[in-house]
Structure formats: structure tokens, C-alpha cells
Amino acid sequence: MSQSNRLAAGGLIDRASSIGFTFDGRRYAGHPGDTLASALLANGVKLVGRSFKYHRPRGVLTAGSEEPNALVELRSGARREPNAKATVAELYDGLEATSQNRWPSLAFDLMAVNQLASPVFVAGFYYKTFMWPAKFWEKLYEPMIRRAAGLGRLSGEADPDSYEKITAHCDVLVIGSGPAGLAAALAAGRSGARVILAEEDFALGGRLNSDRRLIGDKTSAAWAAEAVAELESLPEVTVLRRTPVVGVYDDGVYAALERVSDHMREPGAHQPRQRLWRIVAKRSVLAAGALERPIPFGGNDTPGVMLASAVRTYLNRFGVAPGKRAVVYANNDDAAATIADLAAAGCEVVAVVDARGDAPALHAAARAARASLVFGGAIARAYGGRSLKGCEIVDGRGGGFKVACDLIAVSGGWNPSIQLTTHLSARPVWDDRLAAFLPGARPVGMEVAGAAEGAYGLGDALAAGFRAGAAAAEACGFAAGAVDVPATDQEPGDTHGRGPWRSPVKRGKAFVDFQNDVTVSDVELAAREGFKSVEHLKRYTTLGMATDQGRTSNVLGLALMAEITGRSIPETGITAARAPFTPVAIGALAGAHRHKEFRPTRLPPSHFWAEEQGAVFTETGQWMRAAYFPRPGEKDWFESAVREVTTVRTAVGVYDASTLGKIDIQGADAGVFLDRVYVNAFSSLAVGKARYGLMLREDGVAMDDGTTTRLGETHYYMTTTTANAGGVMRHLELCKQWLWPELDVHFSSVTDQWAQYAIAGPRSREVVAALVDEGFDVSNEALPYMGARELTVCGGVKARLFRLSFSGELAYELAVPARYGDAMIRAIIKAGEPFGICPYGAEALAIMRIEKGHAAGPELNGNTTAADLGMGKMLSKKKDFIGRTMSGREAFLDPERPSLVGFRPVDRSARLRSGAHFVPRGETPSAANDQGYMTSTAYSPSNGHWIGLGFLARGPERMGEIVRAYDPVRGGDVEVEVVSPVFVDPEGARLRG
């Protein structure tokens, strides 16, 4: 395991320790401070991946998160992570990487036959083919395409790691830690402002670590280290490494992703894998730098072709020579540094191809490196297949020659990293002098500094950073003192790369978008077929749509389109960048709330007791409710629920009704207010009485129902359905604050304050009597049906007792403060034992309310009116109320509207199902014969057969008629008789008794 390409010295790696890793099962060694890419290059590994469409062999192009080629699967088992960029994956001991999108192996990929068909597989060919026969698309073509597409594989197992989110507020957020970012953070941090410095990389310093520059008398990397040390000593500065800022949102909200544990084999105990930061910043400084762009030429994707700036990063930061014999191809002066650094590292620079005329900077560098210089020339073609063997160079006069080389360093100018300036829709502006898009309008509060705004000189970047950091701090009210911008060594010459945009020689495939295999000729084809808008170009060819989001290709692609169509670059335009800046694991965006903790769980006061009883629970919104309480020997919910109903109807049962919404309403105008929100009147309700109320939406449709009790002259207690409690409260607040602010009325949600138990059944009065304290009379005379009173139970616990019944039996609802809820249910059970009490759950409750024809959620489904529900007569004519006027619309008065009736099977042994549709007897089921639908069904122990509620056209007029309940999705088709929706005690004698 020799690191054949590791330089003898230099770099920000820890040479003292060596760490092992595997790639495609082979073992290699690297050092802490390496990325997977630098370690692979150090070991002489050039072939690291296969391209998306043609499965072409690919190597490392860049040294950052813009990498289009070097994608691998990291780790294994449930932690397998597809499409990891080797250029950002930090090396750790035991790292496992596997190449992807190849079969059977990286070196021999059978899918590479796609290359043979590549003349057919041009941009957009799918749209022109695969149409015959039509059925073959889903069966044959699409599965084939899908298998070939995609890159890495998911494990298919649940992600075993955890994630965390955190919110941070600051005065100044600095994005990027190159010279501009460090300077900005220093200026702001020294002022005392709260500063967050977020850097994507694990090393701070940006290009300071990649280039051999001097700041004052220090190397640029040493200066960066000192700046970081100072920042870390400032109490209000937070330095976040491995943390790209990924999104900019309205009003200074930024999302950043901290890769907490990705540089370790697995996260430490209780540590998340990643942490999503929501940063709320008053100001921000974007110092994200600039990325170099390639120059397309034939075979420019051969492993060994690399961006010139990345070559420097590997040499200087990682102490790795990405090649031994290099050709440099540039259209600007920046490559001079690459030539010099290669030479300094002992690599041979065989040729320098300057696409421009003779430019002194490259001329001098080439001469110093003893490289032959070709100006006005180009690379015609690179060759070598799985690793670069050489290239053909043409000079400006038509001559050409071949040179052997194992590295081509390409420098086509710079693209400022302005993506984050456009997340809030601003358009970038083209700058002809810099040949680059610069930030247009900035998001409110954001400044851009350094290479990200086109200040490419190191000195300029430092100066801009200090200036922006100070300005940002000052805008937040801090005094930033003057700074001396340190002096720097000589800047390179003209680094702008104003073209040419591609090699003029067309030989072989010249890639623009490496990852999505989009070539120069694809761009030409798109233009030919009319896809000339950059957005059409993108979507037709997929240019810029891969995991790198075209960070090395977008500008190039549109520049080529501009050239081909004879338009200027600004006329041609640029595609929009979108969040995230760099791809983010979905697990991190989801955070900690997974599995059972996806949403909060609300537990009513009897929950622990119910668990002890072996209750089976059901999720109702956020609540857990006991569905039924199985007893030994009962084989399913049905038996238990039927037994519970029978017990209530013949003896007594208890149900925890605490999940109902409960609202305390007070104020001089409480009665008037309720008159306006309910269809019926409440101001006339006597103190100590409860009344059923129905609320409509303003459009006349039923919104919610419940009972409201008048506890005092100006004091009411409202109950709502469990599901709508929040919505009703919001509605009441709106009515009070917005519609009728003149009214004196106040609400307090007391849902959680009271544990409320329904005690129902012929023996319920006896149970209640055993619980209330002496002196309180619960007789029918003292507390009649719909009566309510405040009293004490069990020796002084204050309580409210309501004579309400949802089950249709003699029944009470007893409310005690929630802390006593657990003890109360135990006391009720105990007091009820002599009378045969049992607890009943939501299933039994549902059966009983259906037996009584009470509407609930399935009937109040957002489309039904009071009249549909059989409550049309409740609508007061004496007052205005929400929904009154709109209830008078034509369709609401249509006699054909389905309205609520009951159903029983003609064959009494037949089962009914909710969701069945009603079809007239003897007619074929069809849309035209669809007359309504079943909303609720239950087996009624009292009747000995199934019963149902449902909406049927002209239902109330059709009593006794037989219709079909048609349920094809469950294979049901049952004849049912239309009956009254009240199946038990229609006169209501029991509940009044």
C-alpha cells in the first residue's frame, strides 16, 4: 500500500498518523486531513466512477462540493449512502467506499456499451422513441431505463442514525471562511457582535489552504490558522466547520447543515449524525468564493483531466501530486500558479496551452517550468480511456502534435459562487469584464464579499471581507474599529477567462455537464430543435440537473448556447439556482421527530389506568383513546365492544370524554356572542342548563357541534368535538377580535384542565350518587336531563356534573380537575362495581351514538348542511349568525339533496359498511343511479343486527323503501331498508328518566 503520489512534504495533513480505508474492497492508506479523493489520488487511483448515461470512466475533476464525477457509495448496510462526493468525504479510519453505477465492476462496466449507442442516445431521444407498442412503455422500456438510470443505491433499511435541529440567532452570519469570510468574521467578531461563521469544509481557510500565497510575512494557510484561533477565542463568535449554508429564506432565515459525525465511522453515543441549523441573522456576509470552470475538448472527461485550481489544492493542501506529467490548458493567467506549483512539487509540466494569444504571465511560468508553450492553441482531444495517456494539441496555425501526459490541468476562468444570492429570486447580472455572473439584488441584509462578488485578488478579498464584516456589525449597532488590511504578495495577472469557451476542434465527445453526460453537440442539437431558452436547454438536455447542480457546467452551457445562437450572454440568460446549495440528507431536514415521536401524543387523564386495564388504543388526531377494553376470552374488538354496549344499556358504563374540546367563556356579552356563532340561541339558556348547539361555517356548511352549559349569568362552558377543538377556538377568537371587537367576551381553553367522564346506563344515577359529597342531590328533579351543577365529589374535590347523554341512556358527565382524573376513574369503577359497571371505549361509544342517530365526524364531513343533518329547524330566524345568509343558497334548498336517514339490512344477518353508495333497488349501479352514501355503520346489540346512517336523496321521504348499499371495493352489495336514524328509544324516555 504505497501512497505513490504523495509528496514528500507539505500539506495540511497529519503525516504522523496513517489511517486505512477501502475502495471497492481494496485497502489503501491515507492521513487525517485527507478527503477520500485526495487519499485515492495519493494512492495513484484515478478511475473512481462511471458517468450517468454512457457509463464512461471518470476521475476526480475538482476538490470541492462542486464535483460532478467522483461519486461513490460510502459505508455499508443500513448506513450505506449513495452519491457521496469523494472530494468532500473526510477520510476516517475504516472508511468503506464503493464505486457505483457500474456492472460488474468499475474497470469493466458492461453498461459502457451505451457508448456504442451514443450516436442514438443524444439529448431528447427518449421523446422521439419507445412509443410502440404503447403497452411496452410500463412493461419494458421504462423499467429498463429506470434500472440504467439513477446512480447509487439506497440500503432499503431504516436510517439507523439520529438527527437534530437547532435554532440560532445572530447579528452577523458569515458564509465561507476563505480570506473574505475570515476577515468579515474578524471585523464583526471583534466589535462584540454575535457572529456565526459557517464553513462547508472541515478545514477553515478556503483558497488560503490551496494556494501558496503570503499575507504579511506568513503563508496564507498560517494566516488562516491564526485568524481561526482568534475567532475561537471571541466569546460571541461561533465557528461551524463542516457546515454549508444551504438555503436562504425570507427575513434573514438561513438553513445550514452541520455534518456532526460524518467524519467518523459512526456517531458517538447520543450524538446526531447531522444537525440542521436554522439561523436567524440580522445581517449576513456571503464569502463563498468562486469556482473554476473547465474548457470542453474531446475526451475532456478522461480520468486525469482536472481543474487547474483543484490541482493546486491537491498539491498544496493535501501534499498529493495528481499526476507526474502535466499539460496545462488555460484561457487566463491563473494557471501560472498551477504551473509553478506543479514544478515546485517536482512534477513535469510538458506543455502549456494558452487558448489566447501570447500572454506574459503564462509565458513566464511555462518558461520557468521548462514547459513548451502553445499560444492561441487548444487541446484537440485527450485519450487514454480509463486513465489519461496523452492528448493532441493544436496550435493557432493549424499544426498539431501529441504529447504523453497523465494530467491535464484546465483553467477556463471563474464563476463566483452566487447561488445563495438568488434563493430569494434575484437574478444575477453578467459582467463582461470579469466574464462572470455577479450577484444582482441581494437578499435583504446580505452583503457579498471576495471572489463571490468578483474580487479575485487576495488583497481585494481580505479588504472586502473586513469592510463587509464591519459594515454588517455596524448595521447591528456595534462599533467596528478600523483595521489594517494586511499586505499580500503579488496577485496573478488577468484571470478572467473571457473565452474561448471551448476547444475549436471537434473530436470525440466534449463534455459540458460531466455528470449528466451533456456534450457540446447536445447543446448544438438543442439549439437546432428550438430549445434555445436556457431553461429549455436545461430541461431538454438535463444540463445542470445532476447532483452537482451544474456548478461547473451551467455558465459554460449558456455561453455555448449564446455563441451558437449568436446572442449575447445576458440575452441568453442563466438558469435559476435553488436551495439547497449542496444536497442535504432528508433525515437531517426531518430531524429528531420520527417513528412514534413523529407528532406529539396527547394522553387523557385515564390513560395510565386504561393501560393497566389492557385497553386497546386508537389514534385520534394527536390523542390516544381507548378503543375497547378486552376481557379474557373475547376474541376481537367486536365482542368486546358489543359487551360494553350491552353493559351500558342494561347496567352502567364509564367512558373518558376528556378529549372533547372544552372552552371556558366569560364576559357580559357571552350570551350574545354565542347567539352569533351557533345557529340556535344561547342567551336565553337558563343558568344551570346545557343545550346542544350547531355551528356553521360562513358558507352555510356545518362546522362543529357540542353542548354548551350556562354556569353563571356571564359564564358558559362549551364543548367541541375532539377533532375540531383547535379550529373552533381559532374561529371564536377571530369572531371576537375581528368581527365583533366591541363585545365583552373571553375564552380560555380548559380541555386539559378537566378530566370528564361519561357515566351512562340505567344504574348511572346510583353510581353518581355514591360519588358526590353529602348534601348534593342528583335526583331527576334536582338535576333533570340537560341540567348542570357545580359540586364536590369524594370528599371535597370540586367537580362539575352535567346530565348529558350521547349514548341515549340515563347518563351524566362528571368533570374533575385533571390531576384527579386517574383517581376519579378508579373511584367510579369502584363505586360502580355493585351495579356491574364496565369501562367502555370509542368503539362502544360509536355504536351507541349511531344507535341514537347522533351525527359525528363522518356526517359532519365539511359538505353537509344543518338541513342535510336533519337539523334544519334549529336555524334561528330571529337573529343573524355565522352561515345564516349562505344557507339560503339555491343548491342548499334543493329537495334532491341527500339527507340523513337510518338503514337496516333486509337480510338481518347482513353486515353494513360505511362508504357504500346507495343505488335504487333493481337498477344497475352507475353514476346516474348514485343516490348517496353510507356514513356510519355498527352492529347494534340492542337491535340484534347491523344498522347504518347515511345521506340519501330525499331520504326522509323514503322511509320503508328498500335500496342497495353498493360497495364494490369490498365486494359488498346489500339491500337495506330506509328507516329513522334513531334505532334505540326514539322517544328519549331513557335519558330523561
Next chain:
Amino acid sequence: MSTDNYSIFSVLREALRGHTGWKPAWRDAAPKAAYDVVIVGGGGHGLAAAHYLAKEFGVTNVAVVEKGWIGGGNVGRNTTIIRSNYLLPGNIPFYEHSMKLWEGLEQDLNYNAMVSQRSVINLFHSDGQRDAYARRGNAMRLHGVDADLLDVAELKRILPMLDYENARFPVKGALRQKRGGTVRHDAVAWGYARSADGRGVDIIQNCEVTGFRIEGGRILGLETSRGFIGAKKVALACAGNSSRVAAMAGMRLPIESHVLQAFVTEGVKPFIDTVCTFGAGHFYISQSDKGGLVFGGDIDGYNSYAQRGNLPTVEDVCEGGMALMPAIGRVRLLRSWGGIMDMSMDGSPIIDRTPVEGLYLNAGWCYGGFKAVPAAGHCLAHLIARDEPHPVAAAYRLDRFATGRTIDEKGMGAQPNLH
């Protein structure tokens, strides 16, 4: 020589000569002085209407004017789901008509839009939801549309990656429409444009409508950024912007503009081969042919014309995703974007005449108008050509809000952000 018909043979022929013979898929037309019909909006609906006007109704003196580039609106940014699994009688026949048109689309257009009937699966988590889905499935069957209810055992076979064991809201089954699926969204716009263009329709890009010329209650033409264009009839198909354009004709609509975000991950090998919606969270997902998981959730919930949303919705959608499919934790979100939609007051669309004679409206498609593209185009063309609504779109009237014949699938009432 040029290549007109698309087929494997024409592709092979072109391959031999470097693909130099292809013609533009549609001409980049400049506006003429006047047309019989001008359609505002080069999205799916506008382009489909132009195609059907020309092909089915013989009306070819037609222009589609688009303020940007065609397909740049919602047709180019939706999550590509097609289905006809609706509940209400006003909707089912319409969407089924659309489904049938999708089923023959490629042959009709000579363009592969990759209609993929890979099935749409709506999960339920409670008995109440199951019954509501049964009601819907039965309604579909009564209309002759395919629907079936799946139990958990069947679901586990089709969607093994769901969290069945440890979920906060356990999956209890699903409603499936096998004929539902996805379509390659951009190709729909391009395919209709190419076909309409081939039949003589002018597709005019970078031409923004800025006003209408109306005299005596009759439309005469429209003002655009490229000058006045005369028209006997004008139809609006400018999803998301309907209110603004209608306001130029003096109308107020029962519509708010809202942003819906959508998301795509990095490409991965086949993971899920159906469309799946999560009834207890705000999440739905499918996988594109390129391998990206395409997913979304609820709208952000406030009026917006900004084509982008905010972070809480992103988080909410991803939470829903992880709750349903904990295996997607390590796939990376690649890109998020937003689209502006006409959210109508009952969640259903409008295809109708307007108080201005000769001015027709196609609007209010909410987040569901992609699947409607063929039928909406066809029905709009029918309305324009015949001046009466197509029977399957007869419920989509403007006056339904006044009469109370609203079509409210979700039962949310007049609150657009809840539909």
C-alpha cells in the same frame, strides 16, 4: 431534408448524419395582426387547447401567447402525478376523460411523454379514513373508473419500505388506482406545442398579455408586450396568474394565488415504483425515470406570487417523509422549488364563459391541474369552438359559488389554503 415524424427509424437515420436534420420542435412565431382564437398562457392547458382546437375542431388560426418560455409555469414544475381517483360526481367524469386521453397521448402527439401508469396509492391510517376511501373508491367504480382497496399484507408486498411497525400513525391499508401514475411533465408541454405548431398554431413566446380591448361587452383583442393582437375569441389558461389577467378584463375571481413547493433528491437506483401518498402527514412521493425521488406536501399556506416557499414547509414535508419511509434518511434532497397556483375557493377548477362575450376562462386548478391537461385542453377547445361546455366539464361553472353548487372534495369550505 428534414425529419418530421419521430420514430426509432428517424432517430437512427439522424444518428448517421450527426443529428443535423432535425427541425425545431415548434416554430418561434412572431405575432400576426389577428387570430380567430388567442389563448393566453403557454402551459399545459393552453397548449393542449390549441392542439385540440386544431385537431378536433378544425380551428387553426390560433395563437398561444406566453409571457416567458413555454412550459415554464406549473406544467414544468409539478410532481407529475396523474389520476382520476376523485370523490365527487362533478369531478370524476372529467378526470377520467383526461385519463383516457393520457392513455392515447403518445400516439396522438407522436411524442413520447412517458405516460407511466404505475399506480397511485393513497394510504389510510384509521377506520374512518378507510371508510372515506371506500366511499371514494365506490364512487369511482360507479363511474366506471378502476379502484381497489388494499389491505396491509398486500401493501407490504408493493411498498415494503413503509414504516409498518413503529409508526406514530400506523398504516392500515390503501386505496389504489392502478391506472394512475406519472407523466414526464416538460414533454407534455413540448409534445402539445409541437403538434399544435404542426397544425398551424402560432406559439408566441416572450409575449406578455398586459390588457384587453373590450367594446360593448365583447372582446376585440389583447394588448401584449409585443403589441396589440386582434382576436375573435380569447381564452385564459394562465394558471397561478388567472386573477391578475382576469383583473385586466375587470373581473374578480374566487381564487387566491398560493405557492406549492416540490422537491427532488439525487438520483438513486429504483426504490419505489408507484406513487404513494401519506394520509397522516403531508407527504407524497414517486420516483422519476432519472432516479430522483420526487416528492411534496402541503402548500405553504399564504398568498404568494414568488415561486418559492419557506423553510417550515420543507421541514414539515421531510418529517412526513421520514415518518412514512425511514429508509430515505440518507438520500439527499437535491433541489426544491415552488410554483404559483390558483387556489380556488372550493378546490375545484373553472372552465366557463365569462361576462365578457368571447372571453373564456380556464382557471382554479389548484395543485391538481397537471393530470387535467388533456381534458382541460379538450374541454376548453370545445367551449371555445362550440360555445357550450363539454358535458364532462359541465360542473365547472363560475356561478356555482352563488348557487351553492360548489365542488369541495376536501370539505374545507371557502378557505383556499386548506384545499
Next chain:
Amino acid sequence: MRIACPFCGPRGVDEFAYLGDATVKRPNADAPDALPAFVEYVYLRDNPAGLHRELWQHALGCQSWLVVTRNVRTHVIDQVEAARDVAAARSSEAE
């Protein structure tokens, strides 16, 4: 997006519930043209692409209903007022 609740201070949009257009006014139910007025009130919207006055509630906060003036193109918020104050001012104007 962050909304500055007059009581609580600036908070993330996730704490707020949205209702919509705050310029419509509940009509008088006793007026002879009440039905068309209600149809308009409940269903018709200006839906401008610029400044929009809209109702939000600080639902996961102090429960205040707010009238927010916001540019719906840029999401920039100009003004946040308590709905009760706006309503009170509006009814005193009407008198």
C-alpha cells in the same frame, strides 16, 4: 418568513395560522341584497400581485389575530397590526 407579532415580537411563520384577505367586510345580513353581498364576501378576492392586507393568527403564541400588510411578490412585510385595533378603527370610521 418572520412576522413581528405586536405582543410577542418577531416569530417564524410556523407559529402563525393564515386566513387571507383582510379587506373584505362581513355584510349586513338584514340588507335586501344580503345574499349576493355574502357570496362576494365569502368567495371573491382581489388577489393582487403586490401589497396584500391579510389576516394571520399568532396561533402558537398569544392567539392574537393580526392584519399583516405584505408584498406577496417579495414576501416583505410592511406592517403588522392587531386585528382588533384595525376592526375597531374600521367600525368607528363607518359610524
Next chain:
Amino acid sequence: MAETLVARSALRAHVAPPAAPAGAPGFTLREVPDLTLASVAALKGREAELAEAVRAAYGLDLPQGPKRVASGPVAFVGAGPGKWLAVSSAATDFSALPAAVADQSDGRSAFRLAGPKARETLATLIQVDLHPRAFGAGDVALTHAASIAVTLWQLDDEPSYEILMFRTYAATLWRWIVEAGRSRGVEARLAG
């Protein structure tokens, strides 16, 4: 007559097991039992009367805004325009105040978090700025902890905080705080 009823916390069992860090705790988490709580809303036109009554009975000026004022066992917490939460660690009857008063002693549960890592832990659940420059002793936030509505205030500069939530959410929120606190040295014990 039936036996007397025992009061029980919403956290009874079933919440995460007690967590104890190896070293010094990053923060402690405790339930605050037996608070007397009442929601208090000023009646129309009687705002001054209420303020006067509170001053007379408890020697406190009702805070205008999200603030907490305390004297002895009693505190008033701003809960919205014209609304307060009256809090007392002793048995206190607030019902006589000239206001709309609703007992909430059982409607909410309360936890106290104290120690150097309390703030960072809260930041994983709550999005309000708790930095000392933005939030100090006496400050109140009506907000949510990962969607659970909470009222939070700071008691002192240790820092320690009290957080109130609707009682039926208490078990969930307890688990979530303990979970977020595990990497931050939470020491969590139930009362009693």
C-alpha cells in the same frame, strides 16, 4: 361515601426513564408540581380596576407584554393583550379578581430546566432567541416546542427556566427534552 381522590402528575411513569449523566450535569430537569394557575382576562372597560386589584392584593403591577413579575409565591405572566397567567407556588384563590378568571392549575404542567446546557437544549426545540442579550430573567415567550404550544420564562441567570405546556402533552415534551438533553448531560428526575 367514596374514598378521597389522590392527585397525580401527568408524567406518572411511562415517560423516559430518569437520565443521569456520568459527570456533572449539563442541566437538570424537574417537574414543578402543585402550581396554582389561572388565566385572567381583563373585562371590557374594567382594565384599570383589574390592575388596581392585582396591585392591592399582590403588590404587583400587571406586566404589559411578555414579561413575568413576581412577589412572594405569586407571579403574573403576560399571556397576550389583556390576558395574563396568574401563577402561584402556594394555594392561592385568583377567582375573586375582577376579570374573566379560569382555573388552569390542572390544565398545564410545568418543568424547570436549570444549568449551563439548558439554553442549548431548549434551542433544539424552541425557536425563540434565548441569548442573554435577548432574553433574561423575567422575560416570557409564548411559543412552541417542536409544535407543542408552550409558555416559557426565565427565572434567573444560572440560567433556569420554567416551561408550561398543556397537561396532556407533558409526557411527550418530557421525553423530547430528555432526548435532546442526552448529549448535553441532562439529569432528569420526576418529582416524588
